[in-house]
Amino acid sequence: MNSQRGALVWLDQFAGYLEMERNYSSNTIRAYVNDLKQLITNEGAEGTKEVLDFTPEEKAEAQTSVVAENQSAQGTEEKQSSAWMEVDGLRSYIRQIQESYSRPTVARKISAIRSFYRYLKREQLIDDDPSKLVRGPKLSRRLPACLDREEVTRLLLAPDDSSLGVRDRALMEVLYASGMRVSELCGLRIQDYNAAAKEMRVIGKGSRERVVLLNDSAQAWLERYLADHWSKLAGGRQPQPDNPLFVSRQATRLSSRSVHRIVLKYARLAGIAKPITPHTLRHTFATHLLEGGADLRVVQDLLGHTTISTTQIYTHVSLDRLRRVYMTSHPRA
Structure with a gap:
């Protein structure tokens, strides 16, 4: 040896x-x-x-x-x-x-x-x-890619009404509404979804558990998927609490790579030229919240960041909003 x-x-x-x-x-x-x-x-x-x-x-x-x-x-x-x-x-x-x-x-x-x-x-x-x-390379902090509101709408409207299309629409709605990581999405079980509270329990990095919220649109598409299409993708089986929430056409849990391909497919169909991944929807979620006036600490909790410094990278987009407000409000601007 x-x-x-x-x-x-x-x-x-x-x-x-x-x-x-x-x-x-x-x-x-x-x-x-x-x-x-x-x-x-x-x-x-x-x-x-x-x-x-x-x-x-x-x-x-x-x-x-x-x-x-x-x-x-x-x-x-x-x-x-x-x-x-x-x-x-x-x-x-x-x-x-x-x-x-x-x-x-x-x-x-x-x-x-x-x-x-x-x-x-x-x-x-x-x-x-x-x-x-020894020293490592110095890294400039790259700003995350982000979709504007019109691009988000085009992306979400891209899927058709097939079982796969409804699943994909529900999947992308959930990613954008909650800001969860793709690994968290793939790990979801049906029992993690609380329809009454419009929320989901996810297991994030370091096996830390948190609750993410859903908007009305995400919940509506998720309910449609579970009621009419989950069983079709799962070979006729009825959904059980411990089953994966999002399944493939082989009735298996979707992988992160599969979700990446799904988002990329609809980005192309929607004519979105910029590079896009499932994580882009997480960035977009955080950016749009901050642009809407959300508190940085609230966004930190929703994203599951352990430190506020990780969340602060999204504040660059808020500067654009502040600049617009300044230019329209200051008498000498």
């Missing part, structure tokens, strides 16, 4: 730490694991055995190997030494990925690396944290 295999077992333990102690989502953990496998193996995610596929026997053998390699023949307690664990090796790796990936991707990979080293240091698996001595 070589030191690389032992490091991959450390990575397996780190993944468990992210899940159990940090409460990270499965998508975030998967991204971190793939980024760190690329660092450890220096050959990308392909071609290596899945970290989480190690058997208990392999893990025990790897741990024994790591301990043995961390001790010299005289019994000193030197820690495992590999290129990726040295400052020069880490800097070399970062230079390599900067030549191959965009700045946001490089920043994400470095974030994963720093978290991993902090974990190893905390567990006393390494003496020094080389990531403290």
Whole structure:
């Protein structure tokens, strides 16, 4: 068992730490694991055995190997030494990925690396944290794409009256009315929808639960979909509380990628030229609320942001509204 295999077992333990102690989502953990496998193996995610596929026997053998390699023949307690664990090796790796990936991707990979080293240091698996001595790229904060009200109307009117069309209309109405993330939408069950209160219970990042609200239009389309079309898509089955709210034509839960394709399809049909994803509807939801005078803290709660700074990026659009008010109200404007 070589030191690389032992490091991959450390990575397996780190993944468990992210899940159990940090409460990270499965998508975030998967991204971190793939980024760190690329660092450890220096050959990308392909071609290596899945970290989480190690058997208990392999893990025990790897741990024994790591301990043995961390001790010299005289019994000193030197820690495992590999290129990726040295400052020069880490800097070399970062230079390599900067030549191959965009700045946001490089920043994400470095974030994963720093978290991993902090974990190893905390567990006393390494003496020094080389990531403290490397710098990531500076990122300019990009303003989120946003649809105007006329574009939203065109998008929502694009689906037809088929079962799939009604499902897609209800899906996009819910995204725009609630501002929920696409992963939250895909995770919805029928029992998460409270028709009487016009609200939904969603599980957001870090498994945090919150309530989102629906407007009259979103509720009307959702009721039509559930009453007349859910069973048609589900092979004639009647909806049960634990069933997925939005289903495919194979009666399975919609994936995030499927929702992305749905929104992109209707954006094209509606003649919307700007790039659009399901997250665009989340941005649009927040922007339109702030333009309408909503309090920033309220928008923060509705979006499920843990910090107000994340929500503040949407205030740039409110400046346009403030400018219009200023230009029409100030006597010398």
